[in-house]
Amino acid sequence: MTTSVAITGTGLYTPPNAISNEELVAAFNSFVRRHNEAHSAEIAAGSMPALTESSVEFIVKASGIKSRYVIDKAGVLDPDTMTPRIPERPNDEISVLAEIGVAAAKQAMAQAGRGPADIDGVICAASNMQRAYPAMAIEIQFALGIEGYGFDMNVACSSATFGIQAAADMIRAGHARAILVVNPEICSGHLNFRDRDSHFIFGDVATAVLLEASDKATSPHAFEIVDTRLKTQFSNNIRNNFGFLNRCAPEGVGKTDKLFVQEGRKVFKEVVPMVSDMILAHAAERGIEPGALKRLWLHQANINMNDFIARRVLGRDPHPGESPVILDEYANTSSAGSIIAFHKYQDDLKAGDLGLICSFGAGYSAGTVIVRKMA
Ligand code: CO8
Numbered sequence: 390m391t392t393s394v395a396i397t398g399t400g401l402y403t404p405p406n407a408i409s410n411e412e413l414v415a416a417f418n419s420f421v422r423r424h425n426e427a428h429s430a431e432i433a434a435g436s437m438p439a440l441t442e443s444s445v446e447f448i449v450k451a452s453g454i455k456s457r458y459v460i461d462k463a464g465v466l467d468p469d470t471m472t473p474r475i476p477e478r479p480n481d482e483i484s485v486l487a488e489i490g491v492a493a494a495k496q497a498m499a500q501a502g503r504g505p506a507d508i509d510g511v512i513c514a515a516s517n518m519q520r521a522y523p524a525m526a527i528e529i530q531f532a533l534g535i536e537g538y539g540f541d542m543n544v545a546c547s548s549a550t551f552g553i554q555a556a557a558d559m560i561r562a563g564h565a566r567a568i569l570v571v572n573p574e575i576c577s578g579h580l581n582f583r584d585r586d587s588h589f590i591f592g593d594v595a596t597a598v599l600l601e602a603s604d605k606a607t608s609p610h611a612f613e614i615v616d617t618r619l620k621t622q623f624s625n626n627i628r629n630n631f632g633f634l635n636r637c638a639p640e641g642v643g644k645t646d647k648l649f650v651q652e653g654r655k656v657f658k659e660v661v662p663m664v665s666d667m668i669l670a671h672a673a674e675r676g677i678e679p680g681a682l683k684r685l686w687l688h689q690a691n692i693n694m695n696d697f698i699a700r701r702v703l704g705r706d707p708h709p710g711e712s713p714v715i716l717d718e719y720a721n722t723s724s725a726g727s728i729i730a731f732h733k734y735q736d737d738l739k740a741g742d743l744g745l746i747c748s749f750g751a752g753y754s755a756g757t758v759i760v761r762k763m764a
Contacts, residue, residue: 394557395604397611399497399732402595406462410445414545418442420468448589449678453692455594457720473581486519487528489595497597511539514552517721546750548724554617567601581648592720592740596728612760626652665701684744689716689726738762
């Protein structure tokens with residue numbers, strides 16, 4: 390008989406520093422004014438375009454984002470630097486990415502009622518790893534005192550759902566009793582805070598989920614994984630070319646695509662149908678009426694996108710709380726977004742209730758995880 394797998398604990402680490410839209414836009418606009426003043430001659434001669442200011446109203450209307458948490462606030466808001474200042478740590482100290490991952494993982498373990506000795510593996514599934522190797526997952530595994538194995542995987546914003554399927558498959562196959570999937574996302578390190586189109590999009594956070602065989606679950610928070618589906622389809626519309634082969638590019642050549650860049654409109658238009666079709670097909674394959682999904686924990690990139698997807702899936706406007714939103718407070722936190730929503734908005738569900746965790750993002754990549762609340 391196939392082993393049934395459950396998510397028995399979730400954890401969330403929120404950095405202590407929040408940046409409001411007002412603070413972010415003030416810093417951006419101050420940079421724009423200084424830049425335009427410094428280049429007033431070129432701008433007047435028409436050899437350089439003037440930069441345009443950002444606006445709080447646009448950000449809220451276009452994205453639904455009102456605030457974001459970051460590891461370092463001062464560096465992001467300093468118009469001279471506009472980049473987080475996160476001091477490099479010596480190799481014998483835990484790295485920042487591992488540290489926030491461990492904080493989330495400890496909560497997930499506590500919620501599941503599991504200690505290091507009960508766990509056989511750690512997957513660090515995130516958009517941006519702090520280094521090439523050793524794997525972040527192995528550092529997290531070491532910090533938590535877990536035997537077994539760990540590895541990193543990156544499927545951009547879909548890393549968490551892809552990690553969940555990988556962990557569930559390994560538990561079903563008998564390779565592990567329990568696995569931690571950890572999603573530390575320091576998006577501020579890869580965001581171009583001088584780019585008007587995207588400076589407001591991302592925030593920093595870490596989430597974690599613990600998976601184990603359903604029949605071993607003792608946690609009152611357990612959700613059985615009914616089924617998972619993953620999909621990828623190549624697109625250049627969301628891209629980050631940071632990497633060791635690219636760092637030596639001549640100064641000025643392709644500089645801005647060493648950070649996050651996107652064609653936001655195209656992403657919106659192409660990803661919304663792809664994801665809603667995928668959810669509907671997955672539910673149909675399992676004989677589940679979309680209306681029977683009591684909760685949609687969707688990826689948190691854009692409020693309008695989530696409203697569209699929820700409406701297409703349910704065939705009506707979602708009721709309040711049916712498709713919870715966290716991006717107003719957290720912004721887009723890449724792979725962690727749907728897991729933050731799942732972590733914060735699950736306690737009212739009753740035994741037998743069905744829900745859906747869904748991610749989508751660069752690649753393109755999308756993942757759906759249908760879950761059922763256990764007793
Ligand atoms: N302030 C004021 N006006 C602005 C601003 C601003 N900051 N930015 C743009 N405008 C203006 C434009 O100039 C334009 O003006 P005009 O009409 O005169 O030309 C107007 O506003 C409209 O611009 P857009 O068409 O760009 O605006 P949209 O309504 O499309 O909204 C969004 C832009 C919010 C980006 C929207 O398109 C969107 O959310 N798209 C989907 C994006 C998405 O889901 N991306 C997925 C990214 S996640 C991922 O997978 C990557 C993982 C990487 C992780 C982390 C690394 C950092």
